[in-house]
Amino acid sequence: MTEADEDRADALFHALADRTRRDIMRRVLAGEHSVSTLAARYDMSFAAVQKHVAVLEKAGLLTKRRSGREQLASGDVQAVRSVASLLTDLEQVWRGRIARIDDLIALDTTQQANTDQEG
Amino acid sequence: MPVTDVRHDPDTLTLTITAEFAAPVERIWQVYADPRQLEKVWGPPTYPATVVDHDLRPGGRVTYFMTGPQGDKHAGYWQITTVDEPRGFSFDDGFADLDFNPDPVLPVSRNVYAFTEREGGTRATYVSTFESAEGLQKVLDMGVVEGATSAINQIDDLVA
Numbered sequence: 001m002t003e004a005d006e007d008r009a010d011a012l013f014h015a016l017a018d019r020t021r022r023d024i025m026r027r028v029l030a031g032e033h034s035v036s037t038l039a040a041r042y043d044m045s046f047a048a049v050q051k052h053v054a055v056l057e058k059a060g061l062l063t064k065r066r067s068g069r070e071q072l073a074s075g076d077v078q079a080v081r082s083v084a085s086l087l088t089d090l091e092q093v094w095r096g097r098i099a100r101i102d103d104l105i106a107l108d109t110t111q112q113a114n115t116d117q118e119g
Numbered sequence: 120m121p122v123t124d125v126r127h128d129p130d131t132l133t134l135t136i137t138a139e140f141a142a143p144v145e146r147i148w149q150v151y152a153d154p155r156q157l158e159k160v161w162g163p164p165t166y167p168a169t170v171v172d173h174d175l176r177p178g179g180r181v182t183y184f185m186t187g188p189q190g191d192k193h194a195g196y197w198q199i200t201t202v203d204e205p206r207g208f209s210f211d212d213g214f215a216d217l218d219f220n221p222d223p224v225l226p227v228s229r230n231v232y233a234f235t236e237r238e239g240g241t242r243a244t245y246v247s248t249f250e251s252a253e254g255l256q257k258v259l260d261m262g263v264v265e266g267a268t269s270a271i272n273q274i275d276d277l278v279a
Contacts, residue, residue: 086252086255086256086259087127087129087132087134087255088127089259090134090247090255090258090259091125091127091134091136093163093258093259094122094134094136094245094247095122095136096163097160097161098121098122098136098138098243099121100159100160101121101138101140101147101150101160102121102138102140104150104156104159104160105140105141105142105146105147105150106141108142108146
């Protein structure tokens, strides 16, 4: 790791080492949220939430844009994922599908057993 | 665990995953040939899939949409290229609008599914090749908001 990478990792882990910030990340990864909408979700001041958003932004985990008087934040999934981790995520999708196929065909055997018992 | 092998090729953006199922090849084929079974396995529980058109023949199309937790709908299609019942099929996977007009901008993935008999069961090999990292990202975003969440949960575990 280069010095810059180390700095980035520090910022990343610092940013995520806080429950509220992880919660904000979950929301902004799902879609764009205004900072005021986010602030309404937490039992803390608008300024405090804004500060959390700023930490996440500095770590490159989210991006902000302005729309009128609103600041809109969205999670930058690319920033935290390389192509390799994209493939890993895709693998998880596939593992889910394969597990569901397995469950579906296991149901055949169960139903067959029930039919056999009834017959 | 039915998954027996996973290969990632970041250079060609290809995922190859092999699984073994305790059912004959014909039974695994049926999962894809029957739209009601296909929709049971395609989408995760939080993003269930609904298969609309289902024509599993060369040149045919299978269309589906996935419904998110907020009622948001995301449509996709399979353009079937080859079919070798019951040993497998291949198709291009893409995004569409809700009338199933293919989205010309978003890149598609090429997919080859193959089923072979193995010790009374089936070995299934799934190969997905993406045109671009953006396309792959889009697939993950669609129906995989939970994927992002699970990634965050993993970080949670790490820092807990």
